[in-house]
Amino acid sequence: MNKDQLLTKLWEQYAAITPSAKKIHELLEEKGEVIKNDHIAIRTFNDKRINIEVLEKPFLNVGYEAKGEYNFETKKLFAKHYEHATDKDAPRIFISELELEKCSAELQETVKDILNSCDDDTFKNPELVLSGSVWKADSQKIYKSLLSESEYAAWMYVYGFRANHFTINTNALKDFETLEELNTFLENNGWKLNESGGKIKGTPEQLLEQSSTLADLYTIDFEEGALEIPSCYYEFALRYPMSNGELYQGFVASSADKIFESTDVKLQKS
Numbered sequence: 536m537n538k539d540q541l542l543t544k545l546w547e548q549y550a551a552i553t554p555s556a557k558k559i560h561e562l563l564e565e566k567g568e569v570i571k572n573d574h575i576a577i578r579t580f581n582d583k584r585i586n587i588e589v590l591e592k593p594f595l596n597v598g599y600e601a602k603g604e605y606n607f608e609t610k611k612l613f614a615k616h617y618e619h620a621t622d623k624d625a626p627r628i629f630i631s632e633l634e635l636e637k638c639s640a641e642l643q644e645t646v647k648d649i650l651n652s653c654d655d656d657t658f659k660n661p662e663l664v665l666s667g668s669v670w671k672a673d674s675q676k677i678y679k680s681l682l683s684e685s686e687y688a689a690w691m692y693v694y695g696f697r698a699n700h701f702t703i704n705t706n707a708l709k710d711f712e713t714l715e716e717l718n719t720f721l722e723n724n725g726w727k728l729n730e731s732g733g734k735i736k737g738t739p740e741q742l743l744e745q746s747s748t749l750a751d752l753y754t755i756d757f758e759e760g761a762l763e764i765p766s767c768y769y770e771f772a773l774r775y776p777m778s779n780g781e782l783y784q785g786f787v788a789s790s791a792d793k794i795f796e797s798t799d800v801k802l803q804k805s
Contacts, residue, residue, distance in 0.1 A: 729749055
């Protein structure tokens, strides 16, 4: 599988449970915009069977290189971002993992049981990053137990290996000079934005501004009955030039921390 095939499959899988992404695409294309992707984010646990070192492989195989590393103390996450070595238009890849050893013994045991329910060969699949929930994710009880401690863990249980979000490169848009203009356009067309930490996370001084929609709600059929759960969201990034004139390529941990909350059930109810 080459780079374009991998990225296309990630988009198709993401769009299938994030109808708002297609609608925002169409809305912007109707204005004559050409959509470019800034980055794609993926989630996992730091269990050695499925950690970042495992999920990065298909990207390294198609020319990506590891760049920045980030820590999110409150959410107990570690992340790395990747850039393509030769294709400067290729989206960055952002992979995060929940640091299980920092979580409660109960959560650790639950995640261990979830992973142990799978055959080890499952995790050796070279297309694991596209596999979704490879375990049986049909228990509201398990979902709610994880949710009580970590929204991230609960999301992983239900949705598994897939793009958690795609991101529009706002710099490439013709009719929107600021992220605030794009946010206003989206809100005027009915989209709710993640307001945790403000609608715009980051500043020009930090060289990166980000905003995002709230995640779409997707119906999951659990054994105990159906439940609407936040799925994926669409992010928007505006990058600023560094002192050498080139656009900043990395991420700002304090901003990403708030972007993670776009899938938070509590924000959906506010």
